Amino acid sequence: MVTVDLNCDMGESFGAYQIGHDEALLNYVTSVNIACGFHAGDPIIMGKTVALAVEKGITIGAHPGFPDLSGFGRRNMQVSLEEAKAYMIYQIGALQGFIKVHGGKLHHVKPHGALYNMAAKDYSLAKALAEAVKAVDNELIFVGLANSMMIKAAEEVGIKSAQEVFADRNYQEDGSLVPRSLPNAMIHDDQICVDRVIKMVKEESVMTVNQEKINIKADTICLHGDHPSALLFAKKLHRALLEENIKLNSVT
Numbered sequence: 001m002v003t004v005d006l007n008c009d010m011g012e013s014f015g016a017y018q019i020g021h022d023e024a025l026l027n028y029v030t031s032v033n034i035a036c037g038f039h040a041g042d043p044i045i046m047g048k049t050v051a052l053a054v055e056k057g058i059t060i061g062a063h064p065g066f067p068d069l070s071g072f073g074r075r076n077m078q079v080s081l082e083e084a085k086a087y088m089i090y091q092i093g094a095l096q097g098f099i100k101v102h103g104g105k106l107h108h109v110k111p112h113g114a115l116y117n118m119a120a121k122d123y124s125l126a127k128a129l130a131e132a133v134k135a136v137d138n139e140l141i142f143v144g145l146a147n148s149m150m151i152k153a154a155e156e157v158g159i160k161s162a163q164e165v166f167a168d169r170n171y172q173e174d175g176s177l178v179p180r181s182l183p184n185a186m187i188h189d190d191q192i193c194v195d196r197v198i199k200m201v202k203e204e205s206v207m208t209v210n211q212e213k214i215n216i217k218a219d220t221i222c223l224h225g226d227h228p229s230a231l232l233f234a235k236k237l238h239r240a241l242l243e244e245n246i247k248l249n250s251v252t
Helices: 019-025 043-056 081-101 113-121 123-136 149-157 190-202 230-243
Strands: 003-010 031-035 059-063 106-109 141-145 161-166 205-209 212-215 220-223
Touching (some): 113 141
Parallel strands (some): 003 031, 141 161, 161 220
């Protein structure tokens, strides 16, 4: 039986807002990436989201990003490698505090937004992020864009990695995601998203961009929890994967 992880970015709000939405999504995913306060979230939302995930037995990951609340961490920032490492360690440590209080365990780290997209192409940045993860805990899994510099860096640094694919994002010829600034960045047809994800999980050469095939290996699938119809899509994708005899489980 083929196995895949279904992950969701969470805790990307403030105070009590959207907690109910995130709580409902936890019924359909196997892991979560919780915002650590730099691009979104605050101590209250971090604590509540961790508590919910621990209660439901969902695997927990840190979701560190650039210090950019007003831009939701989606704007490229030019920072030194030393700064990038420090940002990662700081945010992972903040989330670890809440995880310890609620009796959970940190499982993985997935960078957010622009930090993620930049590291996918920039090996030096990817290696700095992977080194930060290893410095905190060498048992943590580094989640990165499939076939990107992030996966290569994790292997070089000597930590586990998980190759991530996106259900609702279009890809470019080099395997990177189409920038959100472009009109074709997102796929809005749920059925197209579901069908494509199933192919990504079952096969490895399924993406065709400008007549060129891109090899995609899916260890984990990203669900965007901040989308208005995220819950409906989560239910549909969850059901479709099980119907295809695909087992859902967090990455090991």
